[in-house]
Amino acid sequence: MTSKLPWRGAVALVLLTAPWLLLLSYGIEQLTQQTQFLSPWLNYPGLAEMIEQTVVVGITVMLVATIVVLSSQPLRSSSGWLVQVIALPHLAFAIGLLWLFAPYGWLWRLVPEAWHSSVFDRQQLLSFIIILLAKEIPFLWLMGQRTLAQMPWRRWLLVGQSLGYSRQRSWWLLVMPELLRRMRLPLMIVLVYSLSVVDVALIAAAQTPPPLAVQVLQWQLDAQPASQQFAAYGALTLLLLAVVAALAVFLQERLIRAVVLPHLGNFALRVPWQALVSVIGLAAAFAIAAQSIAVGWFYPELWPTSWSVERWQQELSQLLPLFVQSAGIAAVVASASLIWVVLLLEWRRRHGVFGLSGWLLLPLLVPQLTLLLAWQELFAAFTSGGLPWRYALALIMVQIPFSAAYVYLILAPLEQRFEQRYLTTMQSFGYGFWRSWWLTKRSLLQQPLLLAWVFAALVSMAQYLPIVLFGGGRWLTLTSELVAVSSGANSQLIAIYAVSQWLLALLFLLVLAWPQQAVEGEQQ
Amino acid sequence: MSTTQLRLSAAQLQLAGQQVNLPELSLGCGEILAVIGPSGCGKSSWLRWLLGDQQSHMQVNGRIELSGTDISTWPIEQRGIGIVWQDFLLVPHLSVQENLRLALPKALRSQSRQAQQQVIFERLQQVELGDLAQQPVTALSGGQRARIALLRALINEPRLVLLDEPFAALDSQLRQRIRQWTFATLAQTATSAIIVSHDSADFPAGCSQLHWPQGANYD
Numbered sequence: 001m002t003s004k005l006p007w008r009g010a011v012a013l014v015l016l017t018a019p020w021l022l023l024l025s026y027g028i029e030q031l032t033q034q035t036q037f038l039s040p041w042l043n044y045p046g047l048a049e050m051i052e053q054t055v056v057v058g059i060t061v062m063l064v065a066t067i068v069v070l071s072s073q074p075l076r077s078s079s080g081w082l083v084q085v086i087a088l089p090h091l092a093f094a095i096g097l098l099w100l101f102a103p104y105g106w107l108w109r110l111v112p113e114a115w116h117s118s119v120f121d122r123q124q125l126l127s128f129i130i131i132l133l134a135k136e137i138p139f140l141w142l143m144g145q146r147t148l149a150q151m152p153w154r155r156w157l158l159v160g161q162s163l164g165y166s167r168q169r170s171w172w173l174l175v176m177p178e179l180l181r182r183m184r185l186p187l188m189i190v191l192v193y194s195l196s197v198v199d200v201a202l203i204a205a206a207q208t209p210p211p212l213a214v215q216v217l218q219w220q221l222d223a224q225p226a227s228q229q230f231a232a233y234g235a236l237t238l239l240l241l242a243v244v245a246a247l248a249v250f251l252q253e254r255l256i257r258a259v260v261l262p263h264l265g266n267f268a269l270r271v272p273w274q275a276l277v278s279v280i281g282l283a284a285a286f287a288i289a290a291q292s293i294a295v296g297w298f299y300p301e302l303w304p305t306s307w308s309v310e311r312w313q314q315e316l317s318q319l320l321p322l323f324v325q326s327a328g329i330a331a332v333v334a335s336a337s338l339i340w341v342v343l344l345l346e347w348r349r350r351h352g353v354f355g356l357s358g359w360l361l362l363p364l365l366v367p368q369l370t371l372l373l374a375w376q377e378l379f380a381a382f383t384s385g386g387l388p389w390r391y392a393l394a395l396i397m398v399q400i401p402f403s404a405a406y407v408y409l410i411l412a413p414l415e416q417r418f419e420q421r422y423l424t425t426m427q428s429f430g431y432g433f434w435r436s437w438w439l440t441k442r443s444l445l446q447q448p449l450l451l452a453w454v455f456a457a458l459v460s461m462a463q464y465l466p467i468v469l470f471g472g473g474r475w476l477t478l479t480s481e482l483v484a485v486s487s488g489a490n491s492q493l494i495a496i497y498a499v500s501q502w503l504l505a506l507l508f509l510l511v512l513a514w515p516q517q518a519v520e521g522e523q524q
Numbered sequence: 525m526s527t528t529q530l531r532l533s534a535a536q537l538q539l540a541g542q543q544v545n546l547p548e549l550s551l552g553c554g555e556i557l558a559v560i561g562p563s564g565c566g567k568s569s570w571l572r573w574l575l576g577d578q579q580s581h582m583q584v585n586g587r588i589e590l591s592g593t594d595i596s597t598w599p600i601e602q603r604g605i606g607i608v609w610q611d612f613l614l615v616p617h618l619s620v621q622e623n624l625r626l627a628l629p630k631a632l633r634s635q636s637r638q639a640q641q642q643v644i645f646e647r648l649q650q651v652e653l654g655d656l657a658q659q660p661v662t663a664l665s666g667g668q669r670a671r672i673a674l675l676r677a678l679i680n681e682p683r684l685v686l687l688d689e690p691f692a693a694l695d696s697q698l699r700q701r702i703r704q705w706t707f708a709t710l711a712q713t714a715t716s717a718i719i720v721s722h723d724s725a726d727f728p729a730g731c732s733q734l735h736w737p738q739g740a741n742y743d
Contacts, residue, residue, distance in 0.1 A: 352580035421613055424577045427600035428607050429627045429680045
C-alpha cells in the first residue's frame with residue numbers, strides 16, 4: 001500500500017460488520033427460545049454455531065473481497081490472465097494451497113519451528129475464508145472489469161481532474177459510487193455462494209460443527225424422515241440467509257458510499273496482484289503435481305524418499321472413464337446452456353422483454369442446495385425407474401441453470417451492445433434469421449461466445465452437489481470423486497484426482513485459443 | 525417512367541403516443557422517392573418497417589405491394605428489398621470481396637467460388653473499385669465504404685433499395701461526389717429506391733418527394 005487508510009475509513013469498515021454479527025447472534029438466541037414447533041430442529045446440537053459460522057464466512061468474504069477488488073489495480077487492467085485464474089478448479093486449488101501452507105505442509109516445513117502457527121490449518125474457519133477469497137476475488141475483478149467496460153469512466157476521471165481532484169480521488173468520488181451500484185449483483189452472488197458452498201467447506205472448513213450447508217447435505221443424505229425434515233428446515237434457513245445477504249449488500253453499498261468513499265483520499269492498494277495470484281496458483285499446481293508422484297513424503301522431510309508414477313498407472317483405469325465422463329457432461333451442459341441463453345437473448349430482442357436477467361441469474365442468488373433439494377422432489381418420479389440415462393438427463397438438466405447464469409453474465413453485456421442491424425442486412429440478402437445470425441453475430445461475437453462456453457463447462461465440471469444428489473451413484477465426476485477421496489488419508493491419491501481435475505480445466509481453456517475474428521471496434 | 529414497382533397504401537404510424545398518417549405512394553421501376561423530415565420523426569423506423577423489421581417502439585400499419593404482390597406480412601429475407609445504412613455496416617472482419625460474396629443473389633451462391641469471384645470482380649471494375657477487392661473493409665476510407673455498401677446492396681439484385689441517410693457520415697466535399705455516383709449507379713441498374721434524409725440537398729433533381737407529414741410532436 002502506498003498510503004494508509006485514513007482512520008475514519010477504518011472505523012467505518014469495522015462498523016460495517018459489527019451490527020450484522022450482533023444482530024445475528026441476538027436473533028438466533030431469541031428464535032431458539034420462542035419458536036416451539038421447530039424445537040427438535042432448533043435444539044439440534046451446534047445449530048446456532050453452524051449458522052453463525054456460515055454468516056461470519058459470508059459477510060467476511062463479501063466485505064474483504066469488496067475492499068480488495070474495488071481498491072486494486074486489476075480492475076483497470078486487461079482481463080486475459082484473470083480468465084485463466086478463474087479457470088483454476090477451486091477444489092484442486094484449495095487442496096494445493098492447504099498442502100503448501102497448512103501445518104506439516106510443504107512450505108510450512110521451511111519455516112523455523114519457533115514461528116510455527118496453525119492459523120491456516122486444515123478444516124478451520126480462517127482457511128475456509130482465505131480459500132473462498134482466493135476464489136471469489138478474481139471473479140469479482142472480472143465482473144468489475146466487464147462493468148467498467150460499459151461505463152465512460154476514463155472521461156469521468158478527466159472531469160474530476162479538471163475540477164482539481166487527483167486521479168485516485170476522482171476514482172473514489174466519481175467512478176466508485178456508480179461501479180458499486182452496478183456491482184450489486186456479482187457481490188450478492190459471491191455472498192450467497194459463500195453462505196451455501198459445500199464442496200470447499202468439506203475440505204477446508206471446520207467440521208465440528210460444520211457450516212450449515214454441509215450439515216443440510218448430511219441431513220438430506222441420511223435416509224431418516226426426521227433428518228430429511230431437518231434438511232428442509234436447513235434449506236429454508238439458507239434461503240432466508242440469502243435474502244438477508246441481499247440486504248447486506250445494499251447496506252454495505254450505502255455505508256461505503258456515505259461514510260468510506262469521501263474519506264479515502266489517494267488511498268489505493270498497490271499490490272502486484274497479477275504476479276501474486278499467478279505465483280500462488282502455479283505453486284499450488286506444482287505442489288499437488290509433486291505430491292501425486294511422491295513416495296514416502298514424511299514430515300519434516302522437504303523431499304520425498306522417491307518419485308514414481310506407479311500410483312498414476314494403477315489409477316488410470318479408474319481415472320480415464322471419469323475424465324471422459326466429466327468432460328462429456330461439462331461439454332453437453334455448456335453447449336445446452338449457451339444455446340439456451342442465445343435463444344433467450346434473441347427472444348428478448350424480438351419481443352422487447354425485460355426482466356430476463358432476474359430469472360436467469362436467480363440460480364446464483366439462491367443457495368444452490370436449497371434449489372437442488374426442491375428440484376430433487378420434482379425429479380424423483382422421473383429417476384425412480386433407476387435407468388442410468390434418466391439420471392444423466394436429470395444431472396444435465398439441473399446443471400444447466402447454473403452454467404447458463406454464468407453464460408448470461410459473460411455474454412449479455414456484449415450482446416446488448418451488438419448492432420443487430422447486421423442481421424437485418426443479411427436477411428435483406430435473402431438469408432433466414434439463424435443463418436444470418438451464424439454469418440454475422442456468431443463470427444463477430446466469437447470470443448465472448450467461446451469464453452461463455454468455457455466458463456459454462458468449467459462451472460459444470462466443478463459441480464459437486466448435482467452429482468451427489470442427482471447422479472444416483474451411477475454418474476460420477478472427477479469433482480465428486482475428489483471430494484470423496486479427500487475424506488481419506490491417502491494424500492497421493494487426493495493429489496492424483498486434484499491434478500486430473502486441473503488437467504481437465506486446462507483442456508477446456510485450450511478452446512479459447514481458437515483464432516479470433518471479432519473486431520469489437522466496429523460494434524455499436 | 526415505367527410499370528409500378530412499389531405501391532404503399534395509406535400507412536399509419538404510432539410513435540410515442542402520436543399518430544402520423546402517410547399518403548398513398550407509388551413508385552415506378554428505376555424511380556427514386558425522396559423522403560424528407562426532421563430527425564427523430566420516425567422516417568428511419570418507417571424504412572425498417574418497409575424492409576420487414578418492425579420496431580418495438582413504433583407501430584406501423586399499412587399495405588406494401590411490390591411488383592403487384594402484397595408483401596406486408598412477408599419476412600425480410602423474402603421481400604427482395606435491400607438497404608444501405610447511414611453507417612454502412614460492412615462486416616468488419618471480412619474483406620471487400622467477402623462482404624460482397626455474402627450478398628450475392630441466391631442463384632449465384634451455389635456456383636463455384638471462382639465464378640462468384642468473377643462476378644464480384646466485374647462489379648467492382650464497373651465502379652472502378654477493382655483494386656479494393658482484397659482490402660479489409662476496416663482499411664477503407666469513408667467514401668469507399670459508402671460505395672461498397674451501395675454495391676453490396678445492389679449486387680443482391682433487389683427490387684427496391686432503401687437508403688437511410690446514406691451520405692450523413694461523409695464530409696461535404698465527399699458527400700457531393702458520392703451522391704452523384706450513387707444516383708448514377710442506381711440509374712444504370714434501373715433500381716427503384718427510397719432515400720430518407722433531413723437534408724434536401726441529398727436528393728437527385730426531379731425525383732418524387734414526400735415531406736414527412738406535419739402535426740405530430742416529434743420530440
